[in-house]
Every structure is written in C-alpha cells, then in structure tokens.
Amino acid sequence: MNAPQTPHTLHFMPSAGFRARSKNVVENPFLRQSFRGAMDFLMSKRAAQFPDAEELESLRSLGERIRQYNLAKLPDLLLRLEDKLTGNGIQVHWAETPEEANEIILGICHKHSAKLMVKGKSMVSEEIELNHAAEAAGVGALESDMGEYIVQLANEKPSHIIMPAIHKTKEEIASLFAEKVEGVDYTDNVDALIQIGRTVLRQKFLEADIGLSGVNFAVAETGTLCLVENEGNGRMCTTAPPVHIAITGIEKIVEKLEHVPPLYSLLTRSATGQNISTYFNMISGPRKPGEKDGPGEVHLVLLDNGRSQAYADEQLRKTLQCIRCGACMNHCPVYTRIGGHAYGTTYPGPIGKIVSPHMLGLEATAGLVTASSLCGACGEVCPVKIPIPDLLVRLREEAFSEPKANPAMRGQGAGHNGLISNIWRGWAMVYRSPTMYRAVSWLTSRFNWLTPSKQGAWTSVRVPLKPAPKRLRDMLAERR
Amino acid sequence: MTRTPPNQTPPRDVYFFATCVVDQFFPGAGMDAITLLERQGLRVHFPEQQTCCGQPAYTSGFPDEARKVAAHQLTLFPNDWPVVVPSGSCAGMMKHHYPTLFASDPARKAQADALSGRIYELTQFLVEVLNFKPEDCGSDCTVVLHTSCSARREMNVHVTGRQLLGDLAKVTVAQQDHESECCGFGGTFSVKQPEISGAMVEDKVKALKATSAERVVSADCGCLMNILGHAAWKDQQEGRTQPALPGEHIASFLLRRTSKETAR
Numbered sequence: 001m002n003a004p005q006t007p008h009t010l011h012f013m014p015s016a017g018f019r020a021r022s023k024n025v026v027e028n029p030f031l032r033q034s035f036r037g038a039m040d041f042l043m044s045k046r047a048a049q050f051p052d053a054e055e056l057e058s059l060r061s062l063g064e065r066i067r068q069y070n071l072a073k074l075p076d077l078l079l080r081l082e083d084k085l086t087g088n089g090i091q092v093h094w095a096e097t098p099e100e101a102n103e104i105i106l107g108i109c110h111k112h113s114a115k116l117m118v119k120g121k122s123m124v125s126e127e128i129e130l131n132h133a134a135e136a137a138g139v140g141a142l143e144s145d146m147g148e149y150i151v152q153l154a155n156e157k158p159s160h161i162i163m164p165a166i167h168k169t170k171e172e173i174a175s176l177f178a179e180k181v182e183g184v185d186y187t188d189n190v191d192a193l194i195q196i197g198r199t200v201l202r203q204k205f206l207e208a209d210i211g212l213s214g215v216n217f218a219v220a221e222t223g224t225l226c227l228v229e230n231e232g233n234g235r236m237c238t239t240a241p242p243v244h245i246a247i248t249g250i251e252k253i254v255e256k257l258e259h260v261p262p263l264y265s266l267l268t269r270s271a272t273g274q275n276i277s278t279y280f281n282m283i284s285g286p287r288k289p290g291e292k293d294g295p296g297e298v299h300l301v302l303l304d305n306g307r308s309q310a311y312a313d314e315q316l317r318k319t320l321q322c323i324r325c326g327a328c329m330n331h332c333p334v335y336t337r338i339g340g341h342a343y344g345t346t347y348p349g350p351i352g353k354i355v356s357p358h359m360l361g362l363e364a365t366a367g368l369v370t371a372s373s374l375c376g377a378c379g380e381v382c383p384v385k386i387p388i389p390d391l392l393v394r395l396r397e398e399a400f401s402e403p404k405a406n407p408a409m410r411g412q413g414a415g416h417n418g419l420i421s422n423i424w425r426g427w428a429m430v431y432r433s434p435t436m437y438r439a440v441s442w443l444t445s446r447f448n449w450l451t452p453s454k455q456g457a458w459t460s461v462r463v464p465l466k467p468a469p470k471r472l473r474d475m476l477a478e479r480r
Numbered sequence: 481m482t483r484t485p486p487n488q489t490p491p492r493d494v495y496f497f498a499t500c501v502v503d504q505f506f507p508g509a510g511m512d513a514i515t516l517l518e519r520q521g522l523r524v525h526f527p528e529q530q531t532c533c534g535q536p537a538y539t540s541g542f543p544d545e546a547r548k549v550a551a552h553q554l555t556l557f558p559n560d561w562p563v564v565v566p567s568g569s570c571a572g573m574m575k576h577h578y579p580t581l582f583a584s585d586p587a588r589k590a591q592a593d594a595l596s597g598r599i600y601e602l603t604q605f606l607v608e609v610l611n612f613k614p615e616d617c618g619s620d621c622t623v624v625l626h627t628s629c630s631a632r633r634e635m636n637v638h639v640t641g642r643q644l645l646g647d648l649a650k651v652t653v654a655q656q657d658h659e660s661e662c663c664g665f666g667g668t669f670s671v672k673q674p675e676i677s678g679a680m681v682e683d684k685v686k687a688l689k690a691t692s693a694e695r696v697v698s699a700d701c702g703c704l705m706n707i708l709g710h711a712a713w714k715d716q717q718e719g720r721t722q723p724a725l726p727g728e729h730i731a732s733f734l735l736r737r738t739s740k741e742t743a744r
Contacts, residue, residue: 370668373666375633427537433531434552468506476511
C-alpha cells in the first residue's frame with residue numbers, strides 16, 4: 001500500500017460530486033453491462049430461494065417484528081448484553097464516534113504490541129476507516145475476506161456491502177494479483193486466484209497478533225456474538241490470533257437466541273441466495289482453562305456513530321432494522337446503473353442513502369437522497385420490511401426544509417434553497433386554488449406554441465413536454 | 481381487492497379524478513377513459529374544481545405544500561361514489577399517502593381515510609368492480625405493456641392491465657426484458673439526476689423496442705411522458721419520421737379495440 005494515507009479524504013466523497021461520478025459510470029457501456037449482469041445474477045439467486053410468495057411475506061413480517069421488538073427494548077438489551085458478555089469474559093467497549101472506536105481498537109493493539117491485525121469482513125470497520133487509522137498507528141491491517149482482500153490490494157473501497165469487489169472483473173483481479181502479490185504470474189483462472197489468496201492469508205493468520213471481526217447478531221440473553229461468513233476466514237480471525245476484537249453497531253442486538261434463526265435465514269437467502277452460509281460462528285468468550293485453542297482475550301466494541309440519532313425518531317428508527325443483506329442494492333435500478341463507488345459513502349445503494357445521513361450528517365449527504373425514482377423495489381425485497389422509499393421522502397423533507405430550532409437530524413435544512421422552496425410555494429398556490437389552476441392551465445394550453453424547446457435536463461434525452469391545445473376539461477365542456 | 485360478486489349491482493355513479501398530467505398533457509386518454517366507463521352504463525362525474533393530487537411536492541420533500549393541494553382535493557368527492565383515477569401513481573398517492581399526510585389533522589385524516597377506501601386505479605376498477613371483459617373488434621396486433629412502479633408496488637394492480645389486454649382475442653402481449661424495472665421517471669428525479677434517469681429510460685425503451693411490439697401501452701401517463709419522450713428523441717436523433725415506438729394510455733387502446741368503427 002504505497003498510496004498516500006489520508007484517512008478522512010479517502011473515507012468519504014461528498015455528494016456534491018455524485019452526479020459527476022454517476023455520469024462517468026453511466027457513460028461507460030462496459031461497466032453498465034457488467035453491473036447489470038452481476039445484479040441480474042444476484043436477483044435470480046434470491047428469487048430461487050423464495051418461490052412461495054406467501055411464505056416470503058410471512059417470513060418478512062416475522063423478520064420485521066423481531067427487529068422492531070428488539071429495537072423497542074434496545075437500551076435495556078444493550079445493558080443486559082454488556083452484563084452477560086462481561087460475565088462470559090468478553091470485554092465490552094462503547095464508542096460514540098469512529099475516532100473513539102479506532103482509539104479503543106488501537107489501544108488494545110498497542111497494549112499487546114501488535115504489529116499485524118488480520119480482519120474478517122466488517123462493514124463497521126470500513127465505516128470507521130480502521131485500516132487507515134491502523135496504518136497511521138503503525139499496525140498492519142490485512143483484509144482476509146477474498147473480496148475485501150482484492151479491494152485492499154487495489155487500494156479501493158468496497159462497492160457493495162456483501163460483495164466488496166463486485167465492480168471488478170476476473171481479468172482485473174488477475175492483473176492486480178500479478179502486480180501486487182509477490183511471485184505470482186498472471187492467471188485469470190478463478191480457482192487459481194482464490195488459491196493464491198488463501199496461500200498468502202494462511203500464513204498471515206498464524207502471524208497476526210490481533211484478529212478483528214464484525215458481528216451479525218449479538219444475543220443479549222446468552223452473551224453470544226454470531227458471525228455469518230462463507231470463507232472460513234472469519235473463524236480463523238476469531239480463533240487463531242491471541243486477541244479477538246469484534247466491532248458492531250449498537251443496533252445489531254437481539255434479546256433471545258431464538259430470534260437468530262429466522263433473521264439468519266432471511267439474511268443468507270436475501271443476500272446471496274444461499275439456504276445457509278458455509279460458516280456460522282457463535283462466540284461466547286475467550287479461551288477457558290484447559291481449552292486447546294481460541295483467543296486469550298475477546299473484546300466487543302459497540303459503535304453509535306449516528307445510530308442513536310436515528311433511534312430517537314419513531315419513523316427514522318426503522319432504518320436500524322437493517323440486517324445488512326444488500327438485497328436492496330441488488331434490486332435497485334439506480335445502484336445497477338452506477339455501482340457502489342459513485343455514492344461516495346461506506347454503505348451504498350438504498351440502505352446507504354437512508355443510513356449515511358445519520359453517520360455523516362445531511363450537509364454531506366443531501367444530494368444522495370434525491371437519487372431515487374422511489375420505484376419501491378428496495379422496500380419490496382427488504383427482508384425486514386424497512387419502508388425505504390418513505391424514509392427517503394422523509395429525508396428529502398429534512399434536507400430541503402428551512403433549518404428548524406429542534407431538528408431531528410444533524411444537518412437538517414442543509415439542502416435548503418430559498419428559490420426552490422419559493423417555486424414549490426408558488427406551485428401550491430396555483431394547485432390549491434381551482435381558479436388559479438384553471439387560469440394557468442388555460443394559458444399554458446392556449447399558448448402551448450410558446451413552450452420552450454429546451455427544458456433543462458428533461459430534454460437532454462427526451463423531446464420537450466408540450467401541453468395539449470385543449471385540456472380534458474375543455475374537451476368535456478365542448479361535449480356537453 | 482375483492483371483486484364485486486356477479487349478483488352485486490355495480491355502482492351507477494363514479495367520480496373521475498383525471499390527474500393534472502392527463503388534464504394538460506394527455507386529455508385524449510382522459511376522454512377515452514371516461515367514454516369506456518360511460519359505455520358500461522356509468523354516470524361519470526368530473527369535479528370541475530380538481531387540480532393535482534399533490535404528489536410532485538410530496539415526493540420532492542415539500543409535504544406542507546403537498547398537504548395544501550391535497551386538502552383541496554379532499555373536498556371534491558362528497559358522495560359515497562368510487563373515485564376512478566387513470567394513473568396508478570396518483571391513485572397510490574391518494575389511497576396510501578393522504579392518510580399519512582393528514583395524520584396530525586383529525587378532521588382531514590378522517591376524510592382521507594374515507595376517501596382512501598374509494599380510490600380505484602382505472603384498470604383495477606374495470607376488472608375488479610365492473611368485471612369488464614373487453615370484446616376485441618380489431619385485427620391481429622402485438623403490444624407491450626409497461627406498468628408503473630406505483631401501480632405495481634403501491635396499488636398492487638399490475639395484474640389488472642395485463643388481464644384486460646389478455647381478454648382481447650387478437651392482441652398478443654409481448655414480454656419485455658426487466659419488465660418490473662422502473663422507467664426512470666420518478667417525478668423530479670428525472671431532472672435532479674438526469675444522467676441516471678436518462679440511463680434508465682434508455683434501457684427501458686431498448687427493452688420495449690426489442691419485443692418488436694407495434695406499440696407500448698401503459699396505465700400511467702407519467703411513465704408514458706418519459707418513455708415516449710425518449711423514444712421520440714431517439715427518432716429525431718436517428719432521423720426517423722415515423723415513431724419506432726408509438727404508445728398510448730391503455731384506456732385509448734381498449735376503447736379503440738372495442739369500438740367497431742375505430743378498431744385497428
């Protein structure tokens with residue numbers, strides 16, 4: 001990794017550049033085709049898992065209820081989780097900001113004079129930019145999930161929360177390996193590429209001082225951390241190194257063990273179209289006396305980073321129901337057109353558009369909330385029924401309304417524009433008054449030849465809109 | 481979503497909420513929808529005071545403005561008759577979003593709830609309430625149907641348009657690739673994110689053309705504005721004088737196919 005390490009510029013690309021970034025992708029026929037193909041594949045995998053519409057509907061309702069039940073009890077469950085985990089010998093840390101989370105993790109690294117941290121897939125670690133913070137602190141951070149490993153080699157960010165390297169072709173990966181991995185010749189044989197990765201990583205699991213992982217479900221009643229993965233690297237990260245640090249958002253908690261199976265099933269079936277993942281790890285403490293393996297120390301870092309802001313509002317709280325399956329991006333016509341990097345946020349796609357404003361503030365994300373036709377495909381497939389389109393409409397209101405005294409969100413009103421607001425005010429004046437509407441629509445019909453032929457962005461790929469010479473009400477009046 | 485049982489008398493009177501797009505841009509579609517309903521023996525009432533459902537402001541993040549406009553529409557339908565809307569999108573707004581919009585205004589909330597139960601998208605009304613079985617008077621023809629996202633996912637009426645076309649004996653309904661995908665209109669989305677919207681409508685028009693259907697029909701004029709607007713732009717770009725993808729509202733197509741004098 002010899003690119004400049006500037007954590008907070010690489011970290012996030014402001015939404016002001018979103019249009020330019022999406023234009024770049026949209027104008028690239030190769031990328032367009034490639035994203036379309038990948039999303040078609042993922043959609044068909046998921047569809048094959050849910051042949052029965054009624055079963056799917058009842059599962060989604062169950063998923064929604066489990067998530068809402070647990071969110072309703074969240075403050076209490078967090079305390080119970082801490083209590084149980086502590087009893088099990090897992091050390092619990094609370095972090096309000098990414099900086100605090102990094103400080104905690106690197107503090108543990110320093111305590112153990114760690115040189116190398118090997119990482120299982122964790123989007124929360126991406127959210128806090130742990131790799132950059134670790135490099136800056138002199139701790140090597142190596143991704144061990146194959147997709148994450150590829151993305152790290154390329155010095156990029158994941159473009160999808162489940163398939164981080166979905167934007168790359170196997171040829172690109174072949175060239176990357178030949179260039180960046182010592183002693184590797186070019187091969188675009190996928191099995192061979194995976195073997196190369198595994199060989200490199202196998203050694204690193206043994207060398208690493210710290211293993212880092214995410215958490216899919218943290219169970220309060222038992223003090224168990226559940227980790228879903230397919231490659232076995234998660235198990236390696238959480239068992240081989242002497243210290244395991246898990247990090248997760250405060251919302252990933254369930255009260256009971258029995259809440260896990262339905263959510264787990266919805267997760268794998270929605271995400272990758274798998275009945276079940278290859279590995280399911282349940283971590284309930286460090287190595288006990290007499291046990292032959294496992295880390296001597298286990299830590300859990302619970303991160304807020306804007307989640308309690310979403311939690312405080314009844315409607316926005318639904319954002320936290322997410323189990324990070326990525327189905328919303330797979331089915332999103334916008335994501336399919338532009339891929340994940342264009343968003344400039346850790347979490348792309350529909351879920352990214354509703355969760356990022358809480359993490360980064362609306363100042364930085366107001367532009368993203370308009371990037372949806374509100375087609376509803378995301379809400380339709382969400383396994384826990386997050387009403388993503390409704391939340392986008394709400395975020396638009398938060399972004400574009402005048403700054404208020406007690407805002408529900410950081411950056412409320414950041415997208416406020418006096419001119420646009422006045423246009424809508426004028427629009428409402430016309431359309432709330434039948435007299436005004438009749439007059440204005442009469443004029444636009446009678447003088448439709450005055451309709452401009454250039455209508456801004458509309459006419460970039462469409463003919464101009466032209467009112468008909470007679471309105472429906474005129475035609476009806478003539479008929480009588 | 482229950483069909484009127486055969487022995488139950490269908491309503492004698494209905495309101496017609498044309499939508500601002502039909503009133504100003506597709507008046508012919510509105511006339512044809514009204515004629516279709518009248519031919520089924522209904523008295524169609526067009527409240528002269530109607531304007532717009534308020535959706536443009538609502539989806540753009542201006543609920544106060546949407547509320548003002550919606551509040552006016554709430555007053556237009558005093559009798560307990562069905563309200564037929566020739567658009568899944570505007571019907572979805574009135575049926576599903578009016579009650580939320582007026583959540584903190586008890587009087588209007590009650591009105592919105594009552595209205596919500598009476599809102600029907602046109603093809604839904606034809607199939608589910610009138611049990612309308614169109615009799616085809618035309619010759620062989622292939623069409624392709626585009627269903628709006630609101631009709632599909634909010635109103636859940638994507639089956640009724642297809643059913644009506646399926647009842648036409650000589651009409652073949654072609655199947656387009658990625659049928660359920662959005663055309664890219666999305667109201668102000670089309671001008672706020674023109675690159676993405678443009679890519680979506682480009683793909684949609686390609687998929688529709690690839691079916692070789694003679695025309696596209698849709699029950700939503702918003703989608704038609706976008707799809708036909710792009711198809712016509714393509715015609716201009718490629719120097720065609722005849723449209724490669726003509727299209728119309730499903731009401732116009734149904735009326736023509738079922739009228740002996742105009743069937744083609």
